[in-house]
Amino acid sequence: MKHRYLAPALALTLTLGLAATGCTNIENSRDLGDPKVSGTTIARQVCALCHGVEGRSTSPNFPNLAAQQPAYFIAQMKGFRNHSRVDPAGFEYMWGLSRSLTDEQIKTLADYYAAQTPASPGQAGDPAQQARGKVIFEKGLPEQKVAACVACHGTQAQGSAQFPALAHQHADYLVKQLKVFQRTDERPDGSIMKTVAHALTPGNMADVAAYLQAMPAP
DSSP, X not given: OTHHHHHHHHHHHHHHXXXXXXXXXGGGOOOTTOTTSOHHHHIIIIIHHHHOTTSOOSSTTSOOOTTOOHHHHHHHHHHHHTTOOOOHHHHHHHHHHHTTOOHHHHHHHHHHXXXXXXXXXXXXXXXXXXXXXXXXXXXXXXXXXXXXXXXXXXXXXXXXXXXXXXXXXXXXXXXXXXXXXXXXXXXXXXXXXXXXXXXXXXXXXXXXXXXXXXXXXX
């Protein structure tokens, strides 16, 4: 379990390093401990390193944030800040980075990303795999007692206040999070997903993730 404590320390080191290199110009500052630095500046100067300047990540390790539901984004950021969200891929980076953010900075970050152009459809899996994923998304898997994703995430996977937008999210990231929901309690605010994901096979996860990444734009 040691890695659970070492990783936040590394994130904190990164946070302090960013603060140390902060610019005296508040509009270009990387100082996460300064409440005067706006969420927009933080997005462009710090978050962009992993998520892209406009929230469209080029790495499947980091989720796209562009066009994300602001209420959902705020809830996740506060989960990182108060350490209630403990999935490794999240806390290793986000505990340290979020520790000093104010509610106002988090809200501004949420509004910034919500206003960005969403990621474009990507390619993931073959047409047969995407077709299977489409069925899971739209109809679920009744024989496995798996509910349709569309019921909570919307017909275009646009999400809502409680549920995230999933359209065009990286397939690898989606699979990783489905495994977190299925096998752990590391995201307690997503308890409903633990029930939904319980009966999914690895193949089911790959199918629906492939469909969502490549989902046609509305």
